Amino acid sequence: MMRPRFYELVREELDASERLAVVTAEIGTTPIGPHPRHFNVGIREQLMIGVAAGLALEGYRPVAHSYAPFLVERPYEFLKLDLGHSDLGAVLVSTGASYDASREGRTHQAPEDVAALAALPGWTIHVPGHVEEMELQLRRAFAGDDRVYIRLTEETNHARVDGDGGLIVLRRGSPGAPLALAVGPTLAPLLEAVADRDVTVAYLTTVRPFPRAELRDALGDGTEVVLVEPYLRGTSSAAVSAALEDRPHRLLALGVRNEELRHYGTGSEHRAAHGLDAAGIRSSLERFLG
Amino acid sequence: MTTTTTLGYDDLPALLQRLTGDEKHDWSSLSTLDVVWVLHDRVLEEGDRFFLSKGHGPTATYAVLAAKGILPPELLDGFGTFDSPLGHHPDRLLVPGIEISSGSLGHGLGMAVGSALAGRRVYCLVGDAELEEGSNWEAVQLAGRMELATLTVVAIDNRSSSHGWPGGLEARFALEGWDATRVDGHDHDALAGALSRRSVRPRLVVAEVEPK
Structure with missing residues (x-):
């Protein structure tokens, strides 16, 4: 569970580092507890970011947190x-x-968040697929001075993938095989969907800056890329195209559909409705790869 | 908006139980229940609008809409499921009687100003904590300057604003040119009287309920 672990880590860092400050806007952060450098500004999100910027100006490392x-x-x-x-x-x-x-x-859902933030320069964007990956990225972010976005989710892969968030090849297909790139928690359903397919499987949790050179290396002589992202479909399509701009290729981008689903229910029902469960991914792959 | 009464106030507990599965008998702890009931039972007239800006905890509104025959009661049973139109925040495209989709705080009042500018009589329900959102105050200021007399804000005050409103909400609205009054949020006659009063200015009715 990423969210409770995040609160534990923030609390530990507040106690350990005088540099850290936390700004929230009424988001049920009781687990962090009161602290002189935990500022709950009330339900005022614009203020939350303004306050974080002011704290950064004064030398603090602000963490802002909400839905x-x-x-x-x-x-x-x-x-x-x-x-x-x-x-x-x-x-x-x-x-x-x-x-x-x-x-x-819909008010509490943001499949567009990564695309929106990726449109702004200078952000490092992490989409961890396991709580231990989140912990590593959060600790590194505490120590930095840059602009970092970490996207927590209740979806999780079965185990952490070792590495620093960059693109990692987990399974190598035959030369020229298609490359299937899973972002964060889409790895588990992707692995299930490609169990009997000759594809190279790669994994990525730090989606910005996008690892262009690593993508080219992973694709090798292949010409087909399947990109599976747990947020708005096509968010990284332009980045993939830019990485491969000098060579013919085909790209299948899977992710959350842009049309409003307009249903309540469970997360797994939403995942299936967007074609992001193993069955949905398998079906898309059959259409794309034959 | 229909005002045909099919069920009464005393039927609301059974409807709420269908929604939540909760068998408690005292639903007065639902901060909005009496206000939403009085609005639909005694205040709203044909053509008026009700905006539930404070979209979280919409069960009271769903129950009242069902009691008033606007929402088929059988829809209450699947609350929150994939194929139910009723979720934890309401969607105007899915639920008859829900006039704005809400759940993100601080949106309803701006939309209510737009509706009032078009000549509509509109009642907008907000919470005292919701008023922390700065977007509300842009709307409060403009509505006061433009003397939007068909706009009524009913603010449920359960003192859930984390930093509070020293001096009271009424003073802040009054400074911006609103008529402002405070009533017991469970007193149906007081609510009906305050909500039905006409004025040449926009009106705030603070409905005071138990602290959260």
């Missing part, structure tokens, strides 16, 4: 200007991801 739509979308221009344009650093940690808040409805 993804209230952390990225509502105060978007404040991210662009107060942090980005001002060249100030912060760690944004979201919860809810694309459809973890399935019963809460």
Whole structure:
């Protein structure tokens, strides 16, 4: 469970480092507990980002935390200007991801968050697929001065993948085989979907900056790329195209559909409805690869 | 908006039980129940709108809509499931009687100003904590300046605002040109009286309920 572990780690860091400051906007962060450098500004998300930028200006390492739509979308221009344009650093940690808040409805879902943030320069974006990967990325973010987004989710892979978040080849297909690239928690259903296929399987959790050279290396002589992202479909399509701009290729981008689902229910029902469970991915692969 | 009464206030517990599975008998702890009931039972007239800006905890509104025959009661049973139109935040495209999709706080009041500018009589329900969102105050200021007399905000005050409102919400709205009053949020006659009053200015009715 990423969210409770995040609260534990933030609390430990608040106690261990005088540099860390936490800014929240009424998000049920009781587990962090009261602390002189934990500022709950109330339900004021624009203020949350402004305050984080001010703390960064004063030498603190701010961590801002809320549901993804209230952390990225509502105060978007404040991210662009107060942090980005001002060249100030912060760690944004979201919860809810694309459809973890399935019963809460559209207001609490943000499949667009990565695409929106990726449109702004200078952000490192982590999409961990396992709690231990999140822990590594969070600890590194605490120690930095840059702008980092960490996207927590209730979806999880079966085990952590060792590495630093960059692109890792987990399974090598025959020369020229298609490359299937899983981002974060899409790895588990992807592995199930390609169990009997000759494909190279790679894994990525740090999606920005996008690892162009590593993608080319993983693809080798292949010409087909299957990109599976747990947020808005096609978010990294342009990055893949840019990485392969000098060579003919075909790309299948899977992810959360842009059309509104307009259903409540469970996260796994949403995953299936977007074609992101193993059966959905398998079906898309059959259409694309034959 | 229909005002044909099919069920009464005393039928609400059974409807709420269908929604939540909870068998408790005292539903007065639902902060919005009495306000939403009085609005639909005694205040709203044909053509009026009700915006549930405080979209979390919409069960009271679903139950009232069912009691009033606007929402088929059988829809209450699947609350929150994939094929149910009723979720933890309401969707105007899925639920009859829900006039705005809400759940992200601080959106309803701006939409209510737009509706009032078009000449509509509109009642917008917000929470005292919701008013922390700065977007509300942009709407409060404009509505006061433009003397939007068909706009009524009913603010459920259960003192859940984490930093509070020293001096009271009424003073803040009054400064912006609103009529402002405070009533017991469970007193149906007081609520009906305050919500039905006409004015030449926008009106705030603070409905005080138990602290959260």
